[in-house]
Amino acid sequence: MLRLVSNFSAQAVRLGQQVPHRLPGPVSRLTLTLAAWLLLAPAAPALAYIGPGAGFALMTSAFVLVTTLFVVLATILAWPFRAVWRLATLPHRPKASIKRLIVVGLDGQDPTLTDQFMQQGLLPNFSALAAEGSYRRLTTTYPSLSPVAWSSFSTGTNPARHNIFDFLNRDRRTYLPLLSSTYIGKVDRFLRLGKYRIPLRKPELRLLRRSKPFWTILGEHRIWSTVLRVPITFPPDRFYGAELSAMCVPDLLGTQGTFLLFTTRPENAAFQEGGVRVGVTAQDDRIVTTLQGPENTLLDGNPPLTLPVRIHLDRAAGRARAELGDTTLTLTPGELSGWVTLGFAAMPGVRVKGLTRLLVTEMGEHFSLYVAPINLDPESPAMPISHPSYYASYLAKKVGPYATLGLAEDTWALNEGVTDDATFLQQTYDIDREREAMFFAALERLDSGSLVCVFDGTDRIQHMFWRDIEAGHPAGRGRDAAPQRHAIRELYAHNDALVGRVRAQLRDGDVLMVISDHGFTSFRRGVNLNQWLLREGYLTLKPGADGRGEWLRDVDWSRTKAYVLGLTGLFLNLRGREAQGIVAPGADAAAVKAELVDKLRRLCDEEKQATGINEAFDTAVIYAGPYMENAPDLVIGYNAGYRVSWDCAKGIVAGPVFEDNTKAWSGDHCVDPRLVPGVFFCNRSVEPQEPALIDIAPTALRLFGIDPPPHMDGKPIAGLA
Amino acid sequence: MFGSGIKLDKALLARVKRYADLAGYSSVDEFVTHIIEKELGQLEGSDSEDDIKKKLKGLGYIS
Numbered sequence: 001m002l003r004l005v006s007n008f009s010a011q012a013v014r015l016g017q018q019v020p021h022r023l024p025g026p027v028s029r030l031t032l033t034l035a036a037w038l039l040l041a042p043a044a045p046a047l048a049y050i051g052p053g054a055g056f057a058l059m060t061s062a063f064v065l066v067t068t069l070f071v072v073l074a075t076i077l078a079w080p081f082r083a084v085w086r087l088a089t090l091p092h093r094p095k096a097s098i099k100r101l102i103v104v105g106l107d108g109q110d111p112t113l114t115d116q117f118m119q120q121g122l123l124p125n126f127s128a129l130a131a132e133g134s135y136r137r138l139t140t141t142y143p144s145l146s147p148v149a150w151s152s153f154s155t156g157t158n159p160a161r162h163n164i165f166d167f168l169n170r171d172r173r174t175y176l177p178l179l180s181s182t183y184i185g186k187v188d189r190f191l192r193l194g195k196y197r198i199p200l201r202k203p204e205l206r207l208l209r210r211s212k213p214f215w216t217i218l219g220e221h222r223i224w225s226t227v228l229r230v231p232i233t234f235p236p237d238r239f240y241g242a243e244l245s246a247m248c249v250p251d252l253l254g255t256q257g258t259f260l261l262f263t264t265r266p267e268n269a270a271f272q273e274g275g276v277r278v279g280v281t282a283q284d285d286r287i288v289t290t291l292q293g294p295e296n297t298l299l300d301g302n303p304p305l306t307l308p309v310r311i312h313l314d315r316a317a318g319r320a321r322a323e324l325g326d327t328t329l330t331l332t333p334g335e336l337s338g339w340v341t342l343g344f345a346a347m348p349g350v351r352v353k354g355l356t357r358l359l360v361t362e363m364g365e366h367f368s369l370y371v372a373p374i375n376l377d378p379e380s381p382a383m384p385i386s387h388p389s390y391y392a393s394y395l396a397k398k399v400g401p402y403a404t405l406g407l408a409e410d411t412w413a414l415n416e417g418v419t420d421d422a423t424f425l426q427q428t429y430d431i432d433r434e435r436e437a438m439f440f441a442a443l444e445r446l447d448s449g450s451l452v453c454v455f456d457g458t459d460r461i462q463h464m465f466w467r468d469i470e471a472g473h474p475a476g477r478g479r480d481a482a483p484q485r486h487a488i489r490e491l492y493a494h495n496d497a498l499v500g501r502v503r504a505q506l507r508d509g510d511v512l513m514v515i516s517d518h519g520f521t522s523f524r525r526g527v528n529l530n531q532w533l534l535r536e537g538y539l540t541l542k543p544g545a546d547g548r549g550e551w552l553r554d555v556d557w558s559r560t561k562a563y564v565l566g567l568t569g570l571f572l573n574l575r576g577r578e579a580q581g582i583v584a585p586g587a588d589a590a591a592v593k594a595e596l597v598d599k600l601r602r603l604c605d606e607e608k609q610a611t612g613i614n615e616a617f618d619t620a621v622i623y624a625g626p627y628m629e630n631a632p633d634l635v636i637g638y639n640a641g642y643r644v645s646w647d648c649a650k651g652i653v654a655g656p657v658f659e660d661n662t663k664a665w666s667g668d669h670c671v672d673p674r675l676v677p678g679v680f681f682c683n684r685s686v687e688p689q690e691p692a693l694i695d696i697a698p699t700a701l702r703l704f705g706i707d708p709p710p711h712m713d714g715k716p717i718a719g720l721a
Numbered sequence: 722m723f724g725s726g727i728k729l730d731k732a733l734l735a736r737v738k739r740y741a742d743l744a745g746y747s748s749v750d751e752f753v754t755h756i757i758e759k760e761l762g763q764l765e766g767s768d769s770e771d772d773i774k775k776k777l778k779g780l781g782y783i784s
Contacts, residue, residue: 161745167780174767179776210755212747255778274778407780551770625745626755711747 094221094705097721099509101450101700102443104502105153105230106495107146108459108669109516111137111679117492125500129514129681138678139692140518142622143568143635144669146459147181147247149517149678149693150231154213156697156712160625163210164232166566169630173579175552177565177651179256181208181232181248187297196298196347205235205384210627211711214697215241215450223704224449226442229435231454234406236387244392244438245385246454249406252294252354252374252382257405259413261361262289262309263368274412282367285313291324293344293374294352294382305344305352313367320360322369331369333360336426339401342374353377355401359423370418372427375404398441402434409460415664421484424464429494432457436498443505450700455498461491462520466667470522474660499681506683511703511720516678517693523668525605526645526661527612527638529564530653536599538562538592539653547653554653558582561592562633565651567644567670569632570596570616577629593618593633600636605658612642612658614672637672644670687718727753 117123118130129135141149141159143166151164159165169180185204190197209232215225219240227233231247251257259275264282280289289309295302307325314321320331327340337358343351354374361368376382378396385404386392396402409428413419419427432455439453467476468485479485499514506512533539534547538561541547545554552563557580560573572589575581583589596616603613616634623631638644646663647655669676680691691699695717698708702721708714729737734749741752768776 155747157745157747161747168777171767174770176767176770176773177777178768178773179780184776210747210751212751250776253775255775256780258778551773626752709747710742711745 093223096223096448096704098511098703099448099507100446100511101703102502102506102510102512103450103452103696103700104439104499104512104514105150105452105454106458106514106516106679107231107454107456108462108518108520109492109495109679110462110519110521111677112519113488113492114679117489122489122493123496125496125503126514126681129499129503129512129683133683134681134686136680136686137690138515138680139690139694140673140676140678141693142617142673144518144671144673144676145567146517147232150247150454151209151211152694152714153515153517153696154215154230154232155209155211156214156694156708156714157211158623158625158694158713160619160623160628160631161211161711161713163208163627163630165631166569168566170565170571172577175555175557175563175565175578177551179248180566182206182234183208184250184254195300197300198298207233207235207237212709213237213239214700215239215243215452217701217706217709218450218704221704221706224446226446226449226451228438228442228451228453229456230452231406235384238387241387241449242391242442243387244395245404245406246456247406249376249383249385249404251405252352252376254294255373257373257407257410257412259373259410259418260291260371261368261418262287262311262371264366265368274410275416275418280367282313285315287311287313287367291342291371293342293354296346298346298350305346307342307344311367311369313363315363318363320363320367320369322358329358331358331360333363335359336423341377341401352382353380354382355404357427359419361418368418370413370423372410372413373405373408375408378402378404395438395441399434399437402438403431407456407460409456411460411464411665414464421465421482421487425461425484425487428457428460432494436501440501440505443502450704455495458491458495458516459520461487462667464664464666466520466522467664470524470666473522473524473666475662475664475666503683510683512681512683513696514679514681515693515696518669518673518678519676520667520669521640521671521676523643523661523666524641525608525612525643526648526659527605527642528645528648528653528655528657528659529570529636530648530651531655532603532657533562533564534653535657538596541653547655549652551651552653553651562596564636564644564648566632567649568636568638570634570636572633574633589633596634600634605642607658610641611639613637614639614675637674638670640671640675642671643668682720684720686720689718691717729753 118127141152145166147164147167148159151162155162164180166180168177171178183206187199187203189200191200215227216237216239218225222240225241227243229244229246233243234245234249236243236245257274260278261275262278262280264280280287290306291309293305293307296305310323312321322329322331324342329337329340331337339355340358342354342356345351355377356374357372359370361370376385378392381392408431414424435455442451465487467473468479469488530539540556540559541554542556547554557573561583562570562572564570572583572592573581574583574585574589576585583592597618600613600616602611605612613636615637617637619631619633619635645659678693694714698712698714699717699721701708702716737749737752741749746752
C-alpha cells in the first residue's frame with residue numbers, strides 16, 4: 001500500500017500562534033458562490049496553461065478554504081484516535097549526539113577568495129570558526145551547478161538518483177529545453193460561467209527532484225527541520241517541518257524573472273532577454289499607460305491582466321507620482337522604492353497579487369521607469385511556495401514583505417544596462433537582509449532539530465562583479481574607477497559579519513556548518529559547442545538553415561549524432577531514446593562518445609592559445625542510478641575562464657566556437673568541477689580529508705543518531721559524525 | 722490524514738521493495754511513481770515552444 005499522509009496540526013503548533021489562517025475576504029465569499037455553480041454548469045474543453053495566474057489564484061484560494069474547514073473539523077473529531085495511534089506507532093526516537101544542526105549556505109562562496117581575504121584579516125569570524133573547529137574545501141558535484149549541487153546536498157545522492165542534471169533538461173520528443181526541476185501542468189477541465197471559465201482543479205505542479213532530502217528522513221523520526229530557500233524545493237517538500245521554496249519559483253508572469261521598462265526613449269530594440277521595453281509618451285509631463293500582468297486564465301484566449309498606470313512628473317520638486325491600479329507612490333529619480341503590492345483584478349472578487357519595486361532611472365529629456373520582476377506576494381501567493389502552505393504568509397507577517405522569485409536578484413536588468421551597479425547591489429543586499437531576518441527568527445524558535453538556510457547574494461554578486469577583480473576581463477573595460485569595483489571583497493566581509501552573528505547565537509550542543517555548493521571563477525570566453533559539433537560533422541543543419549534559430553530549431557535531427565543543451569551537458573542523438581535518434585545504442589554510441597571525449601580533451605582556443613575545455617566526463621562512469629536516462633552523455637569540464645556561450649545556451653548554432661564575453665555577468669562556475677570546490681566551515685573538528693557536498697546529508701542523519709539509508713551515496717564526515 | 726493508496730499484489734510488492742533498494746530509489750513510492758510517470762510520459766503531449774520560451778525567460782544563466 002502506498003500512502004501519502006500529511007499532518008498539519010503539529011506544524012501549526014510548532015510555528016506558534018502568529019500563524020495566520022485568514023483568507024482574502026472577497027475570494028472567500030466568491031468561493032462559496034462558485035461552489036454552488038460548480039454543481040450546476042457543464043465542463044468546458046481543455047486549454048493550455050502557463051505559470052501562475054488568475055486560475056491558480058482562484059483555485060488556490062478555494063482549495064485552501066474548503067480544505068481548511070474540512071481539516072479543522074476532521075482534526076477535532078479524530079484527535080483522540082490519532083493520539084492513541086501515534087503513541088502506539090511512534091518511531092523510536094534516535095539518540096542524537098547534538099541538539100541543533102544549523103547549516104548556513106553561502107551559494108558560490110569561493111575557497112581561493114576566502115583564503116585570500118582571511119590572510120588579509122578581512123574575515124575574522126570565518127577565521128575564528130576555522131580555529132574553533134575546521135575549515136576544508138568541499139568537493140562539489142558534476143556539474144558544479146547550484147540546482148545539481150544543492151539537490152545532492154539535500155539528498156546525499158548523485159544526480160542519477162535525484163534526477164537534477166542541469167538547470168535545463170530536454171524533451172526527448174521535441175529536443176526543446178525544459179526547466180529541470182519543476183513541472184507545471186495544464187488545466188484540463190473548466191466550468192463555463194458566462195464569459196468566465198473556472199478551472200475545476202489546480203494545474204499540476206510537480207517537483208522533479210527525486211530521492212529524499214535529509215530533512216524528510218529526520219521528520220520520519222519526529223525531528224523538526226526548518227528549511228529556508230534551499231534551491232530546488234519548488235513546489236515545497238512535505239515533511240515534519242517548515243520550508244520556503246527557492247530557485248525556479250516563477251514570477252507572476254510565469255517566467256524566471258521579467259523586468260519592465262516604461263520609457264519615452266524612441267528605441268525600438270527589444271531587450272535580448274529578461275526584460276520588456278514599453279514605449280510611452282509624456283504629454284504635459286503626464287504619462288498614461290498600462291502594465292501587463294499575468295494571463296487571465298479565467299477568460300478565453302488568456303488575455304493579460306492589466307493595471308492602469310498614470311505617472312505625473314513633478315520636475316520642480318524632482319519627483320514623479322505614480323499610480324499603479326489603486327496603489328499610489330512618490331518616486332525620486334535614482335532611488336529604488338520599497339516593495340509595492342500590485343493587485344490584478346481577474347474577475348469580480350478575484351485578485352492576483354504580486355510585489356515589485358520601482359526605480360525612475362531618468363527624468364530629464366526622457367523619462368524611464370524600471371519595474372522589477374513581479375514576485376508572487378508571499379502574503380497570498382498564487383502558487384504554493386511553502387510548506388505548510390501558510391508558512392510563506394507567516395513569514396511575511398513576521399519579517400515583512402520579501403522576495404519570492406527563485407532567482408530574485410535582477411541580473412538581467414544590470415546586464416542590459418537598465419539598472420546600475422548600485423541598484424543591483426541594493427536589491428541583492430535587501431533580499432539578503434530579508435533572508436537573514438527569517439533565518440534568525442527561525443533560529444530563535446528552534447529548540448532542537450535542524451535549520452538550513454541558503455543565501456544567494458554571494459553567487460549573484462560574483463556573477464556580476466567578477467570583471468572587477470580580474471585584470472583584462474573583456475567585460476571590465478573602463479571600470480577602473482567604478483565605485484562598486486570592490487563589491488566582491490565587501491561581499492565576503494558582509495558574509496563574515498553574518499557568520500559572527502550566527503556564532504553569537506550558538507548554544508551548547510549546536511553544530512554549525514557554513515558551506516557553499518561550489519566556488520567561482522572567471523567567465524571571459526564563451527564556447528559554442530554546437531558550432532564545434534557542426535564543424536566536426538556531428539551536427540547537421542536543415543537545408544537552407546543558417547543556424548541562427550533558437551533552441552536547436554535549425555538542426556536536422558536525421559543527420560545529427562550529438563548536440564549540446566543546457567549549461568554543461570552533451571547528448572548523443574540516441575536511437576530509441578531521442579525521438580529522431582540515429583546513433584545506435586551499444587557499441588556505436590560508445591564509439592561516438594569515446595571519439596568526442598578524445599577530441600574535447602584539452603580543446604584549444606586558438607585565438608587565445610589557451611585550453612578551453614579540460615575534459616569531457618562520461619556520465620556512465622561518474623553517475624549511477626535510476627534516472628540515468630535523463631542524464632546527458634557527457635558533462636563538459638570547461639577550463640577556468642570558459643563557459644558555454646550565451647548563444648549556445650539558447651540553442652543557437654551559428655557563430656564562432658570561441659568568443660569574448662562582454663556582459664556584466666562575468667564570473668561563473670559552470671566549469672570543470674575540480675576547479676571550483678566549495679567551502680566547509682564547522683564549529684567542530686573533522687578528519688583532515690576533504691569532505692564532499694554529498695556527505696552533508698548522511699552526516700546530518702548520523703548527528704541525530706540515524707543511520708544513513710543505503711540509497712545515499714555520501715558518507716558521514718569522518719571525525720564529525 | 723487523507724491519503725491515496727494503490728493496492729499491489731503482495732508478491733509484486735515484495736519484488737518492488739527488493740529492487741527499489743537495488744536500483745537506488747529512496748522508497749517504494751518513488752520507484753512506483755517513476756515507473757508510472759515514465760509510461761505516462763509516452764502518452765502525454767509536450768509543451769509548445771512558446772510555452773517553453775516563456776517559462777525559461779529571464780533565467781540568468783542561459784539568456
